[in-house]
Amino acid sequence: MDAGWSPEDRAFRKEVRDFTQEKLPAAIRDKVMSGRPLERQDYMRWQDILAQKGWIAGFWPKCHGGQDWTASQSYIFQEETTYAGAPWLLPFGVNYVGPVIYTYGTEEQKARHLPGIVSNEVFWCQGYSEPNAGSDLARLSTRAHRDGDSYIVTGSKIWTSMAHWADWIFALVRTDSDAKPQAGISFLLIDLNSPGITIQPIQSIEGAHHLNQVFFDNVRVPVDNRIGEENAGWTYAKFLLGHERVLSAEIGKAKRMLERLRSLAEERNLARDPRYLENLARLETDVLALEWTTLRMLDTVMGGTAPGVEASMLKLRGSTVVQEIAEYTVDVLGHEALAFDPLFLEETINDPSSELSRNMGVVSEFLFQRAPTIWGGSNEIQRNIISKHALGLG
């Protein structure tokens, strides 16, 4: 169907498609396509390729190293690269802290941090959640008190994706314990090599290690590493959450997964099986609806309106649809899915040549895809947001 793309957009789509086809390393593509977990070097290798092309931070202003991409270009870039099997473009630097720095940072902060993101030299991670502050971020208790030109930070952050690979962390810390929960929070940039930081791995149910708990024990952070005003961190955090959600509908990924589903089903002679066809039709319909909802939102953004709760809606549906495709793919494998123990994912076999574990990626992904309905503001929180802001209910 035709969404009325402009000639420029069509040309850009072709450019991205050709570039990805030419440059994406086959080994990385294979891992992504099969669902096997990526290592640090896999992410970095692809992002280095993008950095060379200047496409790491395409939607940033040119003055900061971006390409001034329109919203539709960002969408096309994401859809095409993801569909082709490129790794998830890690958002912590590019999508999260980068825009915060160029919007609210000092000139010194911009000069120090933005180039490392654009060149893919610095690996960032995000320090928001805490053991007692999950959906309710305002209750966080990691404290920072002033000591001369420094803050002394003590506490811990949890669910910190890829902290064990990262160079820097951006973190929300409490700088005023007497203020109301959302006041009294500051936004700090912290070098993970600072003394007093320890990182403890958390094993996920699909067997991978991507989550961590990061402990801060009297960690000294220069006051110059604070973004904006002291105690105004909530403002920057909300700005960031807005950016996070816009990107969350993963059309390219859903389409890629549907294709894998179809080919796995065909290999197993299910192409005419009515139960399979009925499930496939339902999932394809869900993806069609998600795609056109995304396009409508993109059209609104292109028309100059900032996305509002529509972003929550895409998060809600996108995470659910991808989750269902991932599960049904395992169902289509049937008993072949059973020949793999996810808890030994990283230790033993990350080796697709073993016949018995050739479907390990599908199994691992089924389990991992329980996460997107939880992270980035759980789907329950998204429903609260939509209820309040789109429906005008409490």
Added chain:
Amino acid sequence: MDAGWSPEDRAFRKEVRDFTQEKLPAAIRDKVMSGRPLERQDYMRWQDILAQKGWIAGFWPKCHGGQDWTASQSYIFQEETTYAGAPWLLPFGVNYVGPVIYTYGTEEQKARHLPGIVSNEVFWCQGYSEPNAGSDLARLSTRAHRDGDSYIVTGSKIWTSMAHWADWIFALVRTDSDAKPQAGISFLLIDLNSPGITIQPIQSIEGAHHLNQVFFDNVRVPVDNRIGEENAGWTYAKFLLGHERVLSAEIGKAKRMLERLRSLAEERNLARDPRYLENLARLETDVLALEWTTLRMLDTVMGGTAPGVEASMLKLRGSTVVQEIAEYTVDVLGHEALAFDPLFLEETINDPSSELSRNMGVVSEFLFQRAPTIWGGSNEIQRNIISKHALGLG
């Protein structure tokens, strides 16, 4: 499968089955089986047959005209008669007001009202809901003030099933407006022939007229018609609601509807259609689960424990399962279901001989079955009850 029925229960089941097969008039059975709405005389004719056998109020104590049935006998009676196509045994007298009268009524009230229920001579209806008090019964505003030996009742009751056929109504009225909402309510028995009562029909979405709004304009009700204490009506009302819910899992009806579904599908050569078989398997599994949940609850009751939230669970699931069977039956009819306009249900055609409208009962029932998830405490209210009383949550 075998639920371990006692020899006495097995013998009783056979007695009920044989009796129903012999005595249930074919014309009534046909209406029930096809889903066409029944008229007053249909209900009364079958209930007269039961009354003659002494089976109208089998679970009542013998001293009040019942048979002292055990819980399993009541269950067997309900399952067998319903499965065989007997009309719904109207609960307003037998299940609702009757037990209230013999539990809380005066000797005079018992003598005056119980025999008419047991003999099926008096048709009762229920005056609980009001336009502004649906799920929230305690907010009702129909008022009764004392005038000598009488109350003067003014206000209105809504969703009063079959009020247009009834002789008497039992109603909750407010006798003290200063008390807290649940206090200040009294439970009155009101003769529908009293001056000042008007009954206005409400048309339902399946085209039938069974609901009414009953208006009270300075209706004089003798104080002797009050059950129990003034302002203590809430106690009797809750007692009654407990009785209402025990009966709500309709195993016999669900099984009867599944059988009709199978035979309609076979007539249409769908018996090997995989979509049909998958839906049928799902619905049959739901009925199997509902049946054994009901049996477990019955076993508990037989063991002397009063049913608690289990009754809410049966209401929740029973109403949902029957609703889904009713809808899927229409889907199996396909275009044949379209040849009937429910809004003309009562006016024109209640005539199964018309070829085009031979499936009218199925269509009418599909629409009518949207109601059971609403009435008798909506399923949302049932979830609140289970959450509070079974899960210990707020």
Added chain:
Amino acid sequence: MKLTLTQEQSMLADSVTRFMTGKNATGEEESIWREVAELGWLGAGVGESAGGFGGGREMAIVMESVGGNELAEALAPVFVALAILEKSDPEAALISRIISGDVVACGLLPEMAADDSLQLEDEMTSVSGQFHALANVHRARHLVLALPEATLLLSVSDANVHLRSYRGMDGKTKSDLKLDHVALSEASVLSKGPDAVAALNRARVTHAAAITAECSGLAAALFQYTLDYVQQRRQFGQPIGGFQALQHRLVDMFVAVEEVQSLALAAARAATIEDAPESALSRAIAGASDRALHVAKEAIQLHGAVGMTEDLPLGAGLRRLKVLQLVPGGAETQKRRLLQSFN
């Protein structure tokens, strides 16, 4: 991208809504059909070269309002007829007579026929077939059939065309149609071969855009009734819209409505191109129907007892959506077709 409405399209939407507002047009009436025709809405189905002012999107705007206001008149079959005629011969005089309301013509697709009954016979000199529960055919003078082999224009007055009409579940007149070896003259075969295939594709796209738009209008209206109701209805000391369990269900209804609108847009956009994949059209119809039905059932449930009465248009909405699901060519037909396509 051009997904938002143009100025002309917005004006059309406004004018249709203005006409509907306050008008009780939920019963079929000859006078309302005339009025609709006089307002020129049927011209939304064809382009300027054929005497209209529209295309897929304009037709969808009209159909969305038809759904949202539960207009009883069945415009979709006429839009399908117009689409077939425009594709076959944009200058045909019949087109302007249909747009003006002088003549009613209904378009028929192969998948609307009872199983395997639609057959071209005797070297394309006659046609037979059976159809059930067709809308608006009782008013029609012509039937326009898009078959893959040929595009046909039949007269309802032909002695071998048999019609039986009755009231349907949605309160609209339905007709069973039997074509019993209806002879085909040269004039009645509008096109053959690739041109016929192109006309059939065009008819399918139009049909999909019309049905999904109607679902979209209906679902949005039923949702809005419910949202208004929960804000005004008080229980336990607050509007019931304050209860979180209901809020989350309303959110799921809202999302469903948005997705119906998205699927309807996809179908309407398909009407502007030649190569829309059939399976995507089937998915759009099936998905729009499933979601709209969910909204209708939730609308009744969340209204409680009053939702079960004819005092509100919720039951009518449910009945109408059930018809769009079960009518030949509707959602169930499309789901069956998806089980037969293998890519």
Added chain:
Amino acid sequence: MKLTLTQEQSMLADSVTRFMTGKNATGEEESIWREVAELGWLGAGVGESAGGFGGGREMAIVMESVGGNELAEALAPVFVALAILEKSDPEAALISRIISGDVVACGLLPEMAADDSLQLEDEMTSVSGQFHALANVHRARHLVLALPEATLLLSVSDANVHLRSYRGMDGKTKSDLKLDHVALSEASVLSKGPDAVAALNRARVTHAAAITAECSGLAAALFQYTLDYVQQRRQFGQPIGGFQALQHRLVDMFVAVEEVQSLALAAARAATIEDAPESALSRAIAGASDRALHVAKEAIQLHGAVGMTEDLPLGAGLRRLKVLQLVPGGAETQKRRLLQSFN
């Protein structure tokens, strides 16, 4: 009615639970298997005349606790073997050696075999077939096959029995098994004709009772974890169990758990009679699996991020339930069988 547990049954339930409590038995270990055998639990699978103390209900009690405590040892195939042997010859010496743990035997049903591969050949003098992802077969000395034509007792050490073992999604050892023209002596054919059919029926009932009981124990445990968690976890100034939207979802989980228990009871009761309809057994397995999986997914979702970690046994529960769904003979197999039965 006798649906509640007898005093002996309650004592069995208590003793099994006592053994499990505090024991970490979520990894397969030879020593735990021995301990289970020494405690005599395998005797719950057969009646006193066969040297046991149980029947369908007693076995279900053990299996429910196996599920609820996520015990890694796979008892179900052994219970199926015992059921077949008891039906064939209640006095067989092998039964007591299995109960005591001296010997492991696993029971196999035709529906566990890969499509159409299970065949009796050469006038019942040999058997061939392929099986995937069998539990506990790596420990077995004997295989007990219930076929409609004959009941077979095979030795795993036969040169034509090929086994390949590996770790499965649920962390348990799984085996692929190939029977390649395994010769049948007179001693290896335990029964034929109607007796074989009766043994197969008995095996199916036992299999259904075991799987549904395991689902029941798992679902109840996962629900209880979640109920405890929402009462203790605070967000936005209150326990998250105070939020009505979560309450209603917990209620639906609770109802699902109750229904799994009901279906498990139906299957266990079927083990006490001869004529349990096969389709009801298939429905019980499919329904228990669907409901338990729903509970497992909701348990993870309502726990939030911590539900995604191996710090809690939720992921393990989901993996285990997914195995019960996909393993040959499990829920998916039963759903396919229901599509083939026509009454």
